[in-house]
Amino acid sequence: MLGFLSKRAARVSLKLIIGNKNYSSWSLRAWLFMQESHLDFEEIRLALFTEQWQAEIKRYTPAGKVPVLIDGDIAVWDTLAIMEHLREYHGASVGWPSDRAVRAHARSIATEMHSGFVAIREELPQNLKVCQQRSLDDFSSGARAEIQRVETLWQDCFQRHQGTWLCGDFSIADVMYAPVALRFVTYGIELKPEAQRFVTAVKALTSIQQWTQAAIKEEETLPFIDAHARR
Numbered sequence: 001m002l003g004f005l006s007k008r009a010a011r012v013s014l015k016l017i018i019g020n021k022n023y024s025s026w027s028l029r030a031w032l033f034m035q036e037s038h039l040d041f042e043e044i045r046l047a048l049f050t051e052q053w054q055a056e057i058k059r060y061t062p063a064g065k066v067p068v069l070i071d072g073d074i075a076v077w078d079t080l081a082i083m084e085h086l087r088e089y090h091g092a093s094v095g096w097p098s099d100r101a102v103r104a105h106a107r108s109i110a111t112e113m114h115s116g117f118v119a120i121r122e123e124l125p126q127n128l129k130v131c132q133q134r135s136l137d138d139f140s141s142g143a144r145a146e147i148q149r150v151e152t153l154w155q156d157c158f159q160r161h162q163g164t165w166l167c168g169d170f171s172i173a174d175v176m177y178a179p180v181a182l183r184f185v186t187y188g189i190e191l192k193p194e195a196q197r198f199v200t201a202v203k204a205l206t207s208i209q210q211w212t213q214a215a216i217k218e219e220e221t222l223p224f225i226d227a228h229a230r231r
């Protein structure tokens with residue numbers, strides 16, 4: 001048994017390079033995926049946009065962004081690539097729904113998030129220390145439209161599929177939208193009850209609570225992100 005454990009420990013060489021827990025939503029996605037997949041990994045946190053940031057991140061990826069997965073001598077960057085790599089080579093249990101139509105829906109909404117929602121990212125950047133009650137009127141028409149799209153998308157999921165999560169069991173679609181749910185909490189965006197179900201489910205995850213508690217303890221500040229909370 002001990003022999004098995006030590007072999008396993010030797011085999012597990014995954015490192016996840018992340019940014020500040022308070023600010024980095026893409027880091028949160030990769031980390032959440034790995035936690036909920038019960039993978040062993042070492043976490044390496046780099047503070048975003050410090051003087052050393054560019055030099056530090058370029059040691060791991062030419063793309064210059066977090067998250068980055070280090071798997072032995074292989075570096076994988078970009079959240080979707082990281083998740084696919086972990087599914088293929090490390091048996092990550094979080095994935096896509098088994099039903100073909102549900103899987104197609106999950107893939108569509110997950111990649112809609114991955115490639116879009118630019119106004120939400122700009123006007124409601126992840127900042128887990130924020131606790132506000134904002135009105136939709138505070139945001140541009142573009143951001144309002146995107147918030148409404150997310151609300152409709154979540155409602156549609158719960159109307160189409162049975163279960164706690166967007167497409168039934170916890171999947172990559174939920175990983176993609178979890179940081180959006182937290183933004184709606186921190187900026188105090190009210191949602192229709194059916195969409196709010198997703199926010200409630202995300203907040204209840206132990207992994208999310210652990211990440212948020214660590215984020216709140218971080219001391220670094222990014223004034224250009226904090227500025228969005230002061231208006």
Ligand SMILES: N[C@@H](CCC(=O)N[C@@H](CS)C(=O)NCC(=O)O)C(=O)O
Pocket residue numbers: 019023024025026027048064065066067077078079080
């Ligand atoms: N498409 C990338 C986005 C990664 C990304 O934008 N990461 C941000 C932090 S959340 C970053 O590293 N920004 C640093 C920079 O732009 O210099 C992914 O899915 O991982």
